[in-house]
Amino acid sequence: xxxxxxxxxxxxxxxxxxxxxxxxxxxxxxxxxxxxxxxxxxxxxxxxxxxxxxxxxxxxxxxxxxxxxxxxxxxxxxxxxxxxxxxxxxxxxxxxxxxxxxxxxxxxxxxxxxxxxxxxxxxxxxxxxxxxxxxxxxxxxxxxxxxxxxxxxxxxxxxxxxxxxxxxxxxxxxxxxxxxxxxxxxxxxxxxxxxxxxxxxxxxxxxxxxxxxxxxxxxxxxxxxxxxxxxxxxxxxxxxxxxxxxxxxxxxxxxxxxxxxxxxxxxxxxxxxxxxxxxxxxxxxxxxxxxxxxxxxxxxxxxxxxxxxxxxxxxxxxxxxxxxxxxxxxxxxxxxxxxxxxxxxxxxxxxxxxxxxxxxxx
Numbered sequence: 001x002x003x004x005x006x007x008x009x010x011x012x013x014x015x016x017x018x019x020x021x022x023x024x025x026x027x028x029x030x031x032x033x034x035x036x037x038x039x040x041x042x043x044x045x046x047x048x049x050x051x052x053x054x055x056x057x058x059x060x061x062x063x064x065x066x067x068x069x070x071x072x073x074x075x076x077x078x079x080x081x082x083x084x085x086x087x088x089x090x091x092x093x094x095x096x097x098x099x100x101x102x103x104x105x106x107x108x109x110x111x112x113x114x115x116x117x118x119x120x121x122x123x124x125x126x127x128x129x130x131x132x133x134x135x136x137x138x139x140x141x142x143x144x145x146x147x148x149x150x151x152x153x154x155x156x157x158x159x160x161x162x163x164x165x166x167x168x169x170x171x172x173x174x175x176x177x178x179x180x181x182x183x184x185x186x187x188x189x190x191x192x193x194x195x196x197x198x199x200x201x202x203x204x205x206x207x208x209x210x211x212x213x214x215x216x217x218x219x220x221x222x223x224x225x226x227x228x229x230x231x232x233x234x235x236x237x238x239x240x241x242x243x244x245x246x247x248x249x250x251x252x253x254x255x256x257x258x259x260x261x262x263x264x265x266x267x268x269x270x271x272x273x274x275x276x277x278x279x280x281x282x283x284x285x286x287x288x289x290x291x292x293x294x295x296x297x298x299x300x301x302x303x304x305x306x307x308x309x310x311x312x313x314x315x316x317x318x319x320x321x322x323x324x325x326x327x328x329x330x331x332x333x334x335x336x337x338x339x340x341x342x343x344x345x346x347x348x349x350x351x352x353x354x355x356x357x358x359x360x361x362x
Contacts, residue, residue, distance in 0.1 A: 051180030064208020073110030080110030101240025103132035111194035125196035128225030219261035245278030250351035
């Protein structure tokens with residue numbers, strides 16, 4: 001499956017903060033809305049990318065005997081409204097809970113629409129996620145239109161925000177983004193960001209009626225407040241952007257802690273893993289593969305930083321490919337798909353940079 005590299009990278013240049021990932025996920029390019037019935041009363045909705053190529057996160061709907069829980073509320077209001085309409089076709093039971101797996105707005109923009117459609121809704125998030133949604137997301141949404149002029153400047157000058165020449169692929173993606181951005185800005189114009197009204201530190205459980213849902217914080221990785229939703233009876237785990245498929249998401253976050261957090265997910269008695277973006281996984285093969293890659297890269301970064309005081313990023317970047325067979329890892333994740341291969345290279349490059357940054361401040 002193909003994904004768009006340059007547009008994702010362009011957002012890296014536009015929106016980031018010290019220990020936070022960009023407001024997007026490095027997802028497969030998705031052109032249509034699909035619904036997958038994972039188990040009785042449990043559905044995963046995959047959304048098409050926004051008109052400007054911005055990816056939309058997966059939404060999971062869990063229906064119990066009494067009420068409904070939804071995981072992640074999507075990016076575009078129009079997509080959220082379609083999801084709500086679909087849920088009402090599935091059941092007349094109320095959506096009582098909405099869980100945000102993390103703060104990125106392709107997973108949280110629809111919060112207010114759910115609250116409007118289902119009075120008394122509890123919007124749940126780990127405490128760090130709530131803080132980010134409250135402080136960062138409103139400004140990011142209102143400033144979304146600013147990228148129009150910035151993208152135009154990149155095209156006119158032929159250089160990105162760091163002054164580096166833009167590639168033909170980057171130019172094409174910028175053009176595609178500009179062709180679709182007006183409709184996205186129009187949707188965002190009346191969007192009201194809504195922060196969670198229920199928070200937890202480590203674990204929270206709800207019962208939807210003969211269906212237990214465990215909401216857990218297993219550690220930092222993609223963000224400071226990554227939330228995992230586990231259904232022990234059904235052996236299903238929903239992990240947000242801690243895991244994206246087919247190429248993992250390593251922009252920002254806490255790479256020195258990521259493998260341990262993913263390992264805790266692997267220890268759960270789950271047979272189905274629902275990622276933040278991409279295909280549902282029916283075993284732990286892909287999860288284990290991501291853990292292996294992170295472990296290898298981070299180990300080299302730490303060795304370089306710890307054994308040579310004052311080690312420069314450029315030196316670490318040169319050391320990693322000598323110690324880790326990145327070509328073999330690229331083949332495992334991306335095969336012969338050039339866009340996925342490019343995405344893998346860019347994601348691993350970010351992993352090295354952010355791991356170095358985190359290692360230097362420990």
